[in-house]
Amino acid sequence: MSDSSPDIMLLTRPECHLCAAARTTVARVCAEHGVAWREVSTTEEPALGERHSEEIPVLFIDGVQRDFWSIDADRLARLITAARTARQDPTP
Numbered sequence: 001m002s003d004s005s006p007d008i009m010l011l012t013r014p015e016c017h018l019c020a021a022a023r024t025t026v027a028r029v030c031a032e033h034g035v036a037w038r039e040v041s042t043t044e045e046p047a048l049g050e051r052h053s054e055e056i057p058v059l060f061i062d063g064v065q066r067d068f069w070s071i072d073a074d075r076l077a078r079l080i081t082a083a084r085t086a087r088q089d090p091t092p
Helices: 017-033 046-051 071-086
Strands: 008-012 040-041 058-061 064-070
Touching: 008 017, 017 071, 058 071, 064 071
Parallel strands: 008 040
Antiparallel strands: 008 058, 058 064
């Protein structure tokens, strides 16, 4: 795979103080690691919002839910490194 960057998505809800804190953490850690990320609001993806309504904000890496409510910067950094390593590993 040519791109070793994981797909990082933060699911948020409007006017959510936990989401604001998560957004700040994700933006900082991703910038430190040179990784793009995207924020998706429950207003854009109501089915995801309904599915995860009690857990928002929710962090997904490569489509897998990794954290919710509070995003730990150190854990996110480790998850980014692990995802990159897994993408670079040539074994099936």
